[in-house]
Amino acid sequence: MISTTTSQDARPTRADALRVEGVSKQFAGTGAPVLDGIDLTLRPGEFVCLLGASGCGKSTLLSILAGLERPTAGTVHVPGGSAALMFQEPALLPWLTATRNIELALRLNGVPAAQRSARAAELLDLVHLAGAGAKRVHELSGGMRQRVALARALAQDRPVLLMDEPFAALDAITRDLLHDELERIWQRTGRTVVFVTHNVREAVRLGQRVLLMSSRPGRIVREWTVDIEGHRRIEAPQVAALAVEITDHLRKEIRRHAV
Amino acid sequence: MPSDSTVRTVLQAPATEPSDVDRRLEAGLDALQTVDQNRAGRVRRRLTGAWPPALALLLLLAGWQGFVALGLKPRYVVPGPTDVAGTLLGLWHAGDAQTALLTSLGRGLAGFVVAVAIATPVGLLVARVRWLRVSLGPLISGLQVLPSVAWVPAAIIWFGLSDATVYFVVLMGAVPSIVNGLVSGVDQVPPLFRRVGRVLGAGPWQQVRYVLLPAALPGYVAGLRQGWAFSWRSLMAAEIIAVGGKIGFGLGSLLEQGRELSDMTTVIAAIVLILVVGVTVELAFFAPVERGLLRRRGLSAETAR
Structure with missing residues (x-):
């Protein structure tokens, strides 16, 4: 069943969370589904990072949330009716x-x-x-x-801001600075952010939650709540420690695909 | 359910620094990473760029005069630059040069404007409507290859020796080029821009108005440029072949008159005038428009350095 519910109210409320229920996506003519049973709920104003190797369908999930593609199954509820989207290229x-x-x-x-x-x-x-x-x-x-x-x-x-690896093409110095920028703007504007990346440290640096996705089919397999108070630098030992743990899981996930 | 395997880990850590962005750091980075375009440099480059063609033209004229001075051919077969200049002055004083220039320019311009008015909507439709594209695309490309002189006999039979003949040939020359330019301009619009339009909430008409048309503008202008060149060529061909009747006296007619009188200096003078008009329109209008367009988008050679 496919249905997309929309809401006219642009102010985020507790009831008006970003909800993804049982979303699957399969492109016509290809075998394995790109996304398989994705369940996801974001509190209003939450910052969540989606992490995964290539082919895990994170960009497809973002396209579905942005309304550019329709899921094969499942429902999506985006507060405000549609979401703002930032691409990897400035576009x-x-x-x-x-x-x-x-x-x-x-x-x-x-x-x-x-x-x-x-x-x-x-x-x-x-x-x-x-x-x-x-x-x-x-x-x-x-x-x-x-x-x-x-x-x-x-x-x-829009209450929801989707970001598809927006800093992947930038040099490290600029990227660090933009992490600070984004954090400040997120705090000031109260947007709900879904941030897709393949950079583990970036995910830990920015997210309140980090979701790890598996590849082919794309599923959410693990979730971390990052509870570092105040300003966290990407070089901070707490960030590094969690990044190591997440990287180990990411690698285990990738190894499963070796033949 | 994949959520069964979901594990939740909570990592707690103390506060480090306040979340405040260092504006001076940011300003420094912005300054280091942007290059200022300077206008004076651009003007200087253009002036320096004008020298080589001017020098080449001078050398060509000198070589021509030198060849004539050798006296290998009689002056009425191969006249020199000074002879041609004399004839041009004579034509100017008699008023023939101005008449021919204005007649041809007026026709060329009118034909071009009508061609643009026809080709623009046709081009947009062909670019956007799939079945039109599939059915008419190859035909229009074929028409662009066909020399428009080929239409002159048909036009004379249909419209007689009238201005309608001239305009018909000009249109058949210019319209396919402009259509093709617009179609390829639309084709070259990066798909990312259309996605941006959709994400920003543009409706179908807004998508055309604010994304597609401006994005296709460089291709469109290139098509207009080529369309003008084809108009001008077709016009000259029509004027040379279709002389007399109710057709006014243009540069092509002047050229044909020179041939009939075996007056080589008039023939070359007419060629020079035709060339000067073509080069002037190109340099005074199309080149600056195209250069400005590409520069503003950061696509010109100057900004790519």
């Missing part, structure tokens, strides 16, 4: 300036023309790019592009 439109990219998202979200420019300026300021609004995409560094992409995703004004 900014190169013929528009940073400001115009954000304004387009506002326009497509039905924000009246009179409010767009002020709102776009606010969002650029939120990602610390107040001075770069007039720049075109190619004049921005990779990190700045992803911050504009984040501002654009926030412009969609």
